[in-house]
């Protein structure tokens with residue numbers, strides 16, 4: 001496995017893979033099974049896999065955790081070598097943002113709500129770095145986790161709008177045994193806080209259960225999530241949302257488009273996010289009709 005820090009070296013190495021397909025997994029490091037699942041999928045789909053490790057300063061607000069974001073390059077490289085990655089791109093900040101850097105990618109609409117409302121400069125940083133990494137790596141396909149659902153929508157929008165020749169692939173959220181979505185930021189949790197953290201997943205599951213039992217009123221589903229979060233004194237909810245899975249607009253009713261449930265919750269020093277898709281399904285009545293032998 002090659003490990004490169006400079007853009008010109010990466011470009012030379014990447015050229016050597018052409019014309020074979022290249023899968024790309026952008027990360028901020030401190031890798032866990034969620035990242036490795038993206039790598040596995042990338043390996044299945046492509047002849048070569050490139051992973052980037054870059055803690056992107058432009059997506060952190062001044063008061064956020066850039067300085068304390070967990071890092072362990074040695075362990076990450078070991079995991080990626082074991083996972084069969086061809087190349088790791090780990091640039092210094094100065095390679096991506098030299099002193100005179102002055103261009104940013106602003107995606108409209110889908111960046112305004114949820115994480116975008118809570119973290120106003122976040123998606124500008126994400127879109128900028130993902131666009132730059134796509135231009136540097138020139139992957140055939142790029143892999144993102146559903147864990148950061150809004151990010152996948154923003155990246156798809158940017159890729160379409162800027163005609164970037166990259167196929168965006170979204171992979172399911174990988175969870176701990178108790179349902180907590182894996183995240184590098186889980187390392188901020190104390191033992192007690194870690195015990196409280198699965199309440200996010202429990203809130204999503206509770207809302208999904210109501211949906212499966214026929215509930216379509218979005219406010220009722222939000223209330224179900226809020227009530228579950230309220231059972232955990234350490235959980236400080238920032239938002240709970242039931243939104244259109246494409247536009248991310250809040251819904252009044254869950255209709256044919258289904259919905260994405262999402263939430264952001266502070267537990268101790270960590271700000272945790274999670275989400276779950278409600279797939280549109282035929283109503284019970286339609287279901288019964290379909291199976292009805294007299295329904296010819």
Ligand code: AMP
Nearest residue numbers: 027028029034144145147148173174182
């Ligand atoms: P990060 O290093 O947190 O920026 O994440 C890098 C990529 O891994 C992003 O596309 C994330 O959505 C994805 N990812 C993070 N956590 C998970 C998880 N638990 N399951 C699946 N993908 C994840």
